[in-house]
Amino acid sequence: MASLKSVTEWDEVVDILVCGYGCAGASAAIEAYDAEPGVRLLVIEKAPQEFAGGNCRVSGQSMLISKNKDALKDYQRKMSAANPVTEELLDDWADRMVNLEPWIQQIAADAGQEFLRGTGFTERDAVLEFPELGARDAVAYTSTILPIPSGVWMALKANVEKRAIPIWFDAPLVDLIQDPDTLEVFGAWVEHNGQRKAIRAERGVIVAIGGYESSPQMQRDYYGLSNVVPLGTPYNTGDGLRIMQKAGAEMWHLRNQGQSGGIWPGIRQPHQKTSYLRNFMLPAFSWFDIDSTGRRFYNEANELQLTHYKEKKHNRFVDVPLNLAHPVHMIFDESTRLAGKLVLEVMTWAAVVTAEEWSEDNSREIESGLIKKADTIAELAELIGLDPATLEDEVARYNAACAAGNDDIHGRNPDTLLPVANGPFYAVPITPSIVCTGGGAKRDMDGHVFGHDGQVIPRLFEAGELGSFISDLYQNGSYLTEAMITGRGAARAALALAPSEIAVPAE
Numbered sequence: 001m002a003s004l005k006s007v008t009e010w011d012e013v014v015d016i017l018v019c020g021y022g023c024a025g026a027s028a029a030i031e032a033y034d035a036e037p038g039v040r041l042l043v044i045e046k047a048p049q050e051f052a053g054g055n056c057r058v059s060g061q062s063m064l065i066s067k068n069k070d071a072l073k074d075y076q077r078k079m080s081a082a083n084p085v086t087e088e089l090l091d092d093w094a095d096r097m098v099n100l101e102p103w104i105q106q107i108a109a110d111a112g113q114e115f116l117r118g119t120g121f122t123e124r125d126a127v128l129e130f131p132e133l134g135a136r137d138a139v140a141y142t143s144t145i146l147p148i149p150s151g152v153w154m155a156l157k158a159n160v161e162k163r164a165i166p167i168w169f170d171a172p173l174v175d176l177i178q179d180p181d182t183l184e185v186f187g188a189w190v191e192h193n194g195q196r197k198a199i200r201a202e203r204g205v206i207v208a209i210g211g212y213e214s215s216p217q218m219q220r221d222y223y224g225l226s227n228v229v230p231l232g233t234p235y236n237t238g239d240g241l242r243i244m245q246k247a248g249a250e251m252w253h254l255r256n257q258g259q260s261g262g263i264w265p266g267i268r269q270p271h272q273k274t275s276y277l278r279n280f281m282l283p284a285f286s287w288f289d290i291d292s293t294g295r296r297f298y299n300e301a302n303e304l305q306l307t308h309y310k311e312k313k314h315n316r317f318v319d320v321p322l323n324l325a326h327p328v329h330m331i332f333d334e335s336t337r338l339a340g341k342l343v344l345e346v347m348t349w350a351a352v353v354t355a356e357e358w359s360e361d362n363s364r365e366i367e368s369g370l371i372k373k374a375d376t377i378a379e380l381a382e383l384i385g386l387d388p389a390t391l392e393d394e395v396a397r398y399n400a401a402c403a404a405g406n407d408d409i410h411g412r413n414p415d416t417l418l419p420v421a422n423g424p425f426y427a428v429p430i431t432p433s434i435v436c437t438g439g440g441a442k443r444d445m446d447g448h449v450f451g452h453d454g455q456v457i458p459r460l461f462e463a464g465e466l467g468s469f470i471s472d473l474y475q476n477g478s479y480l481t482e483a484m485i486t487g488r489g490a491a492r493a494a495l496a497l498a499p500s501e502i503a504v505p506a507e
């Protein structure tokens with residue numbers, strides 16, 4: 001933290017400083033404005049304007065809608081069993097969840113966009129991740145705001161712009177200005193136009209600056225994940241963890257029992273920092289994944305996108321071992337190559353923001369060398385540095401399972417057992433990729449941040465994925481809604497405070 005001694009002059013004075021212009025930051029700004037239209041607000045965002053929006057902008061845009069508070073609580077309690085959260089928190093969260101839909105609908109209507117029941121890109125009305133834990137009663141439906149992609153983000157952005165709330169882009173939060181004894185927050189240091197600016201926030205600072213997906217070192221240190229690449233914004237580099245730790249906050253959920261958002265099969269262009277998602281809707285099944293030894297290692301054609309890439313092992317849901325099997329390759333034949341783009345284009349930073357065109361028949365990616373092509377399996381193995389005899393044997397085993405209609409080793413659904421037989425043959429590297437991280441400062445649903453003594457740090461608020469209350473398994477549509485709930489809660493809690501008394505910098 002920085003103390004008041006670091007300030008000689010305030011560059012800006014506001015009531016509430018909102019840090020981060022993603023889902024939680026935008027929701028906080030809208031709520032604060034609507035609750036008190038004259039409130040002095042400033043939103044600061046690390047990314048340049050064209051790259052703002054965080055993971056929200058490139059997410060699947062699914063929002064969980066529940067109509068049954070008790071069932072939702074029960075489901076979340078069971079999903080969090082390995083790392084429990086308090087009943088009080090569950091109750092408060094579930095209460096806000098069952099009351100959230102009208103606000104989302106209003107945001108959509110005010111932006112002139114359509115609120116939709118469903119995911120918007122599949123026929124599904126609801127994504128039920130863990131029915132055996134109570135998903136069916138807890139989830140009324142999945143919802144989104146059209147268009148796909150980015151509809152939810154577009155609606156939030158339109159609402160912020162409509163209210164003419166000031167935003168500084170290219171302006172990362174660097175540090176909080178606090179009383180070193182009481183930890184009370186008076187404002188923040190922000191970098192803007194190459195200069196450090198001292199921002200006075202008389203009622204509070206809301207830190208909503210996302211996770212640490214784009215910090216490979218934090219991935220290793222906190223999640224124990226090597227080699228994983230983000231699917232979302234490259235600007236979420238874990239600044240919030242450093243700032244919250246420095247501010248004296250108690251941390252939680254840095255390493256959940258599983259990677260809540262899951263470790264997904266990504267495909268990364270070598271020159272990009274983030275991955276595309278492999279197309280889980282590809283209408284072709286003459287393919288499988290192999291690990292670093294050239295062997296299959298999981299039920300790759302299972303609908304794992306419905307459980308955020310968790311599979312049931314030892315009677316519990318655990319992450320698929322994509323990171324442990326690394327380097328992983330997808331092996332496929334001409335039928336799969338011609339079935340459509342290998343990557344999904346409705347979400348991810350690579351597809352939505354960087355948006356380099358992926359060729360319809362994957363031919364350009366073969367020409368670029370990302371996808372390796374060979375006439376025989378043995379030649380293909382050599383191109384990707386594997387033992388030809390092993391890969392030939394694995395293809396033969398897989399094709400025999402297809403012929404028998406029974407994958408007795410990995411249990412692939414017989415409907416998805418199509419042989420890799422129609423040459424030429426292909427291999428593409430699969431990059432273990434993640435949608436999010438949840439760790440951060442321990443907080444409540446109003447975004448109050450707790451210090452090591454269990455007391456609230458005065459005037460410090462946190463919202464969104466940074467410090468998420470999700471501690472293990474994850475139900476689709478919970479992160480965006482949690483970001484909305486905590487952003488709005490933090491805004492109201494900050495507004496409820498009288499301005500802090502130190503109005504002039506210390507000598």
Ligand SMILES: Cc1cc2nc3c(=O)[nH]c(=O)nc-3n(C[C@H](O)[C@H](O)[C@H](O)COP(=O)(O)OP(=O)(O)OC[C@H]3O[C@@H](n4cnc5c(N)ncnc54)[C@H](O)[C@@H]3O)c2cc1C
Nearest residue numbers: 020022023024046054055056060062173232464465479480
């Ligand atoms: C591919 C993908 C699919 C997903 N699908 C879904 C889904 O369908 N449903 C769902 O509920 N969730 C989904 N998620 C997760 C969801 O997008 C995030 O959890 C959610 O956006 C979190 O909101 P947030 O405001 O906390 O963070 P973000 O939306 O990531 O916003 C954080 C903002 O803070 C900015 N920032 C970072 N550091 C600083 C700093 N130092 N100072 C100022 N600003 C800073 C970032 O640039 C960013 O704009 C998905 C995520 C991904 C990547």
